[in-house]
Each structure stands twice: as C-alpha cells, then as structure tokens.
Amino acid sequence: MNNDSKYNDKEYMNIVSDIIEHSEFEKTKEIVHHGLNRFDHCLRVSYYSYKVSKLLKLDYKESARAGLLHDFFFVNNNDVDASTRIDVLINHPKYALNNAKRYFDLSLKEENIISSHMFPVSLKVPRYMESWIVDIVDNVVAIFESFYAVRKHIGIAVNFLLVVVLNYWR
Numbered sequence: 001m002n003n004d005s006k007y008n009d010k011e012y013m014n015i016v017s018d019i020i021e022h023s024e025f026e027k028t029k030e031i032v033h034h035g036l037n038r039f040d041h042c043l044r045v046s047y048y049s050y051k052v053s054k055l056l057k058l059d060y061k062e063s064a065r066a067g068l069l070h071d072f073f074f075v076n077n078n079d080v081d082a083s084t085r086i087d088v089l090i091n092h093p094k095y096a097l098n099n100a101k102r103y104f105d106l107s108l109k110e111e112n113i114i115s116s117h118m119f120p121v122s123l124k125v126p127r128y129m130e131s132w133i134v135d136i137v138d139n140v141v142a143i144f145e146s147f148y149a150v151r152k153h154i155g156i157a158v159n160f161l162l163v164v165v166l167n168y169w170r
Contacts (some may be wrong), residue, residue: 012050024103025072036145042068044145048137053130058107063130066113070073070134081098093118 003156019025020043028038045143046067053063072150100106106114109127113134114127126132 009047013062015061016046017052019055019065019068022103025068026107027074028072029101031074032052032063033081036070041141042071043144044141045070045138048141049083049130049134052133052137056129056133058129059131062107062109062113065104066100066106066110066130067134067137069104069106070096070108070114070138072097072099072114073101090118090122093122093124 013020026039028042029040031038046064049062049067050060053060067154071092093115097111100114101111102124109130113131116122116124116131117135117138118124119126119135126135
C-alpha cells in the first residue's frame with residue numbers, strides 16, 4: 001500500500017483525523033516499533049482494519065478508530081530489559097486503553113478492540129468481529145514490519161561487507 005493512499009481516502013481521514021492530529025498521539029512517531037515507528041504501525045493496522053471491516057459490512061468506523069489507538073502507549077521496547085519487555089507485551093493493551101480513554105471518547109466496542117488486540121497473549125477475548133479483525137490485522141502488519149526491519153539490517157550489513165571487500169581488493 002502506498003503511504004499516501006490512506007491519506008487520500010477522505011472517508012477514512014474524516015473518521016480518524018482527530019486522533020492522527022492529536023498532540024499526544026503524534027508522540028508515537030518517536031517510538032520505535034517493529035523496526036519502524038508506532039505511529040505508522042497504528043496507521044497501517046487502522047487503515048487495513050477499516051478496509052476489511054467495510055468490505056465485510058461491519059462497523060468500519062469503530063475498527064478504524066480503535067485500530068489506530070490499539071498501541072497508544074509510550075514505552076519504547078528498545079529502552080527496557082527483557083523481563084520488562086515481556087510485561088509490556090502482555091499488558092500494553094491496558095496501557096493503550098487507559099491512554100485512549102484519557103484523550104478520546106470510546107464506545108464499549110472500541111474498548112474491547114483495544115483491550116483484546118493481543119489475544120491470546122493477553123487473555124482478553126475479543127467480543128466483536130471488529131475486535132477479531134484488528135487482532136488479526138495487527139498480527140499480519142507486525143510480521144511484515146518485522147521482515148522489513150530485518151531486511152533493512154541485512155541490507156546495511158551487505159553494503160558494509162561490499163565496501164570492505166571492494167576496499168580490500170584495491
């Protein structure tokens with residue numbers, strides 16, 4: 001998906017622009033997430049959840065909004081030790097829900113979407129089809145983002161090796 005396609009989708013932007021433009025939510029741009037940043041990750045999950053929910057004639061507005069807020073927390077995994085990282089993995093839906101409720105009005109469905117997006121890791125069971133969609137879309141997006149991050153590191157290593165080899169043979 002072209003990064004601009006979601007921004008060119010006027011209906012989608014009307015649904016989520018208040019969140020995207022919120023000063024607290026914008027702070028997620030500074031947090032590394034799956035090798036990229038949390039803002040872009042949340043935007044991808046939100047947009048794909050919106051598209052799938054719309055295709056299935058479900059509540060695409062709540063899918064879009066809750067999908068955007070599903071990782072609305074400020075712990076940077078790169079800044080914590082392994083045991084804290086596991087705690088964050090399990091409990092971050094609670095952190096995200098607390099932040100989302102602090103800054104935005106949420107429906108019960110949006111609360112469930114956010115709090116259950118890590119099922120079965122977090123043990124909070126999704127109660128709505130939209131919750132399942134965001135959970136599954138988040139997993140798929142995270143996998144692709146992780147591959148991107150690995151590919152980027154491999155590219156850097158290959159370029160370094162090429163520079164060393166080319167300088168060695170001079």
